Amino acid sequence: MHINNNKNFRRSTLTLAACFLTALTGCGKPAHEVEMKIDQVDELRGMILKGISITGAITKGCLANDDEYRVLRDGEEIHTNTVRILNIRDLKDPDAFDGKAYLEDYVTLYIPDGQKGDVKPGDVLVSDRVSISCDRPAAG
Numbered sequence: 001m002h003i004n005n006n007k008n009f010r011r012s013t014l015t016l017a018a019c020f021l022t023a024l025t026g027c028g029k030p031a032h033e034v035e036m037k038i039d040q041v042d043e044l045r046g047m048i049l050k051g052i053s054i055t056g057a058i059t060k061g062c063l064a065n066d067d068e069y070r071v072l073r074d075g076e077e078i079h080t081n082t083v084r085i086l087n088i089r090d091l092k093d094p095d096a097f098d099g100k101a102y103l104e105d106y107v108t109l110y111i112p113d114g115q116k117g118d119v120k121p122g123d124v125l126v127s128d129r130v131s132i133s134c135d136r137p138a139a140g
Contacts, residue, residue: 032060033061033127033128034058034063034125034127035059036057036058037056037057037123038054038119038123039056040053040055041119041120041121042116052115052116054111054119054123055107057105057106058101058103059104061127062103063085063101064101064132065082065099067129071123072123078119084109084110085099086108086110088101088106090106102136
């Protein structure tokens with residue numbers, strides 16, 4: 001009987017340790033499917049495009065036009081919108097652009113009617129849902 005209690009004690013201790021480590025590492029935080037740290041914000045005052053553009057590299061996932069996203073500052077939501085891709089740096093064939101941006105692409109997005117102070121460099125764009133496969137199409 002002493003051996004059985006010892007096994008239960010070890011099992012309980014391991015379970016408690018696992019719960020404690022999970023709490024410390026933040027496993028309870030929601031994982032975002034898409035992340036992009038914003039490093040540039042520009043004001044657009046043209047005849048057609050009025051608002052702001054935000055630029056950064058996609059560090060997780062992929063984006064497509066019309067996907068919903070949120071912008072976070074210090075973990076707090078400050079803006080929501082749908083994706084409108086203006087540009088992807090170093091796009092090999094601009095004529096083949098299909099409205100999608102992939103992991104590590106340096107992307108510029110359009111926020112209609114946005115003001116320059118609405119979003120700042122250092123803010124993070126996130127999305128919890130991806131409407132496309134994040135497998136980059138083969139060059140062809």
